[in-house]
Each structure stands twice: as structure tokens, then as C-alpha cells.
Amino acid sequence: MRKGKHTYLPEAGIYILNTCSIVGPNEGRGRFSSYYDQVLEDYDWDCKTHEKTEIKMHKFVIEQVIENSNLGRSDIDCIVGGDLLNQLVASTFAAREFEIPCLGVYSACASFGEALSVSSFLIGKGNMNNVICCTGSHFGAVERQFRYPLELGTQPAPSSQYTVTAAGSALLSVNYKEGVPCLTACTVGKIVDYHICDANNMGAAMAPAAADTILTHLKDTGRGEDYYDYIFTGDLGKYGRETLYYLCKKQGYDLGGCLNDCGALIYKDKQKDMQGGSGAGCLAAVFTAYIYKEMRAGNMKRVLLVPTGALLSKGSSLQGESIPGIAHAVAVEMV
């Protein structure tokens, strides 16, 4: 059901039956260490390349979330997946093992939000019953692809973020289950370009898109800034979160009480993480591990997830393009 200009409330209940998360060693030592389903001991996981490790991580979280739900593979109607690797090879190569229909989505680090948003339309009475959303990223694979191979030992800039090694999956279903959160609304985001060109300052590039999507969502639904217990943006990082706060304040919305950023939170303060984490696995892992479990435990009731993505390729930056941002908002509530 349409609500306002760009926000949609699913007609049927969409229950998040189960989730699964896997993270790398650094993330395992971070703030949510006790919440993850699996923490890797190293970045290879017995694979020859980091790309193959990432494929294995995607496969793991898809397999586990099906098993944990006591479902068979043939019960799953679709895998909606994405990642940051060229041509989405991590998520698609993982999905080929399952003989399940597959849709590849890309909104950079906001891909988990796009997967949830698309699924909120796929699932419904007479349409799909069970859909898996899955995104992830691997530090080594992403560094090599977008920046430099790790072996070079390049020094990160103070305004930059670490791409997390993490993958998260969520099984969304039309079938009721007691005590699990529901997906209750989604706002599909516009691409917003403030002409930031510094690939080491992604928070600045993405904050305007996050502000646009959050304010659209609040206006569309008529909800005030106090409706949600928490708004979790994807991976703006510490400065990026401040930028977003300022942009919303200028428009008359004070999000100070509820605004959190998964990238800024995922590592502990004493970890040398610059602005925090980023990557398609960042919000995916924090949601499927920490937020989902806290909601099921009754400690959060209403959460707005706003994964944020910076749109660029290595080629686009070399050709002098700026870095547009995108953010999709998805409301998850205990109802």
C-alpha cells in the first residue's frame, strides 16, 4: 500500500523468520562480538583468494538461514543478493549452489536495503512465500579491487573507513511466527550527488542521500523523529553520522536521540578503525546479528534501517566523476 510519494507498506505481514551472520577476525573483536553466528579465525577460511572466501561466506549464511528455519531449499522462492565485487560474483557464485531463483541487486553498500525493499514487493499473498536477502563484503577483495592489494601496505586516510569482512542473510516470509520482527515499510531512495570527489571520504558522499531518504520516509508516513527507537544508517562512519545529523537538523528534524550508524558502531573505540566500518556486509551483519537478536529479546521495538551506498567504480573516479550516494529505508518493527 502506498503511503506518501515514495514509501510503501506491504499489504501482507512480512516476518523475518531467521537471520545468519558471519564476520572476519577484526569484526569478531568488535562491539558486537557475542552476537555473530560465526567469527572467522583468519581472512582466508582455507580459500586460495579473498574473492573465494567471500563466496564461501555468502554460501554459509544462505545455507544456515535455511537450516535454522527448518525449511528445505525448495521452500525458498528467491534469493535476493548483492555485493561489491565487479559483476556481483560473490553473491551470484554463492547462489548457483542452491537451485533457487535469484535476483542480483546493486546499491553499493546500501544493497542490503535494496534487497529488503525489493523483497517487500516480492512477498505477499499469492506471490512469493519465502525470500532470502543476503549481502556481504570482504576487506581484502575490496581493497584489491577499489584501491591497492593489501601487500602494498598502503596507509589509510584519517577520513576513510575499513571495509568490513562480513555477510548477513535474513529469511523473510509471509508465514506468521510469534516473536519475530516484521518488515513494515520501505522507502526506495533517490540518487543524490553533492559532488564529493574524495573516495576516502565516503561518509560525506552518502550523508545527503541518507538525509533525503529519512526525511522522505518521515514525511510520507507522517511519523515524527520519536516514532523509532533507533534509526540505523549503514556505514556513514563517525563524521558522516554528524553530517547527517546536521543536514536533518537544518530541515527541522532533530535525530540526535535515535540516530546510530552501523559503520561507526561495528568496531570498539580502541580498534584503529578511522571513521569505522563500511561495505555491503556492514549493516547486513549488524542487523542480522545485533539488531535482530535485540529485537527478538524485546529490547528494541521499532527500528528504521537506512543502509547507505556510495556509487563509484575505480574507473569512474579515474575519469573524474563525483561520487553520488543512495540510501533505502526499511522499517522493522515488533508488531
Place this chain on the structure above:
Amino acid sequence: MRKGKHTYLPEAGIYILNTCSIVGPNEGRGRFSSYYDQVLEDYDWDCKTHEKTEIKMHKFVIEQVIENSNLGRSDIDCIVGGDLLNQLVASTFAAREFEIPCLGVYSACASFGEALSVSSFLIGKGNMNNVICCTGSHFGAVERQFRYPLELGTQPAPSSQYTVTAAGSALLSVNYKEGVPCLTACTVGKIVDYHICDANNMGAAMAPAAADTILTHLKDTGRGEDYYDYIFTGDLGKYGRETLYYLCKKQGYDLGGCLNDCGALIYKDKQKDMQGGSGAGCLAAVFTAYIYKEMRAGNMKRVLLVPTGALLSKGSSLQGESIPGIAHAVAVEMV
């Protein structure tokens, strides 16, 4: 409404109000030369790089399809777009100009099929009203990214296909318009891997996925091979089309009378095109130019579009991975 295991019939009518196509010089000399809305005189179109040309092409077909429908930008609820460039920079950088919500999709050369499939769920009573599907590809940009820069003058293998320079857009709407075709069913495809490793033989890599999707679609809907006037696969090429015919024949379906391939058709026989065209713009341009206009003219009534995609990146091939295929089926009918 669900029909069979993986096929869905939209509850509301989905009308394809308008389309727009743009192609490069080679395609403009091809079989459908008189159908394209615009044929470029050269591969640059006053841009410094082929990547920027591709962005401009995407922008053109989005702009034109809105204008031709006498709608404003604010009437469009979403752009669902994709392309072959790393991180989808062509479609997303084009979409940033429009202030319209945007979903990036990726199924390689089957992306137009994914865009149509996703849209068939987005559009509906109480959901979105108008959605633009748009995909494209550029020969020069793709050669540089996946193979070698054009300046090297590398000789193509006899089993290979030319990536077309083309983009196509379709405006899908819940609003009735007389005499336009409707999107009446979609079958979301599974990833199928026959362990083909030759990146110069994409037809062989994609044909098994096309067979799987077409047969799933026919079984799900209970339709025989004579239901459709034409089945148009994406870009299997000439040999790939034969492979698909053989795979379906083995399963008891003789598609000889209706099976066509956009890649095999897009160039004239005398053009030196090896197996034919390929790319995310191939079926997009052939559908939005030739098929759509022939349907509106009353020369085709029922068409099954089956864009096909080969899932690989330059990195995945170098790491010894095979090339899985994917295909989505979308039924377009005059009703």
C-alpha cells in the same frame, strides 16, 4: 498471482506505455535499422570516454521515454536499471540526473529481464504506478573492461559475440492505454552452471539456463510450445540458439517454430559479427525497437522474452571459475 513453482502473473494489468531505443553505428546498419529511435554516427557521441557515452545513452532513453509518454519526471515512481560496467556506473550515473527513486539490478546480459521481472512486482494497485526499465551496453567500454582496449586490435574468436552498443527503456504503467502490449507473466530464473570456462563461448554457457527457465515457464503455466508466436532469447548467438533448441528437444519440447535469438538477429548476415550480438543492451534494444513496434502494429500477439546472462568478471575467470548462466522469462502479450 502465483502460477506453478516459479512463475507469477501480475494481478493488475501492466501496460508498456512506451519504449525508446538508441544504438551505435554497427547496430544501425543491422537488421532492425529502421526501428531504432536514434542511431549514433560514431561510438563517442561527443564524449571523452566510452563509459561516458554509455551514461549519455542511458540518460537519453530515460528522458525520451518520459517525454514521449507526456509524463513529468515526478510521475515516475522508480527507475529499475542495469548495465555491464563495474558497479553499474552507466545506469546509476544516468539515473542521478532525474531525482527518481532507483533500484540497480544485475543479471549480466539478462538484466533487462530482471528489471521487467522486478517491476512486475513493484507495479500494482496501491503500489507503484509508473516504472522505467532501462539497460544498455557499449562495445568499447565492455571490451576494455572484460577483454582488451580496442586499440590493441585483438582478433575475436569464431565462437565469440560482439557486445552491442545500445540502450533501451520501457515505461511500464498500471494505467490502461489502448493498443499497447502488457506484461502478463514472469518467471525468475535460477543460476545454472554447466562448467563452461571459455569466455569466448558465452552461448554455450547461457543456453542451459535459458532451457531451464523456458521449460519452467511452460510447465508452470501449462502452456504448450505453440502458445507464443515467438520466444526471443537474449543473446545466445547462432550456435547458442542451436544448443538451446537441442536441450529443449531432449526434454520433449520442439521450439523450432518460434525460437529466435536477439543476438543472432541484430546484425545482418553480411556483417562480420561471428555468433551475433550480446550485451545488456541487446535484447533491450531489439525489444524496445523491433518487437514492441511490431506488437503495436498487430504483427505479433504473444511473445516470451528470455534475456540470458553469463555470470563472470575478469577476476573470476582469472581465478579459474566457470561461467554460470542465468535467464529470466517475461511474457508480453496484446490483450
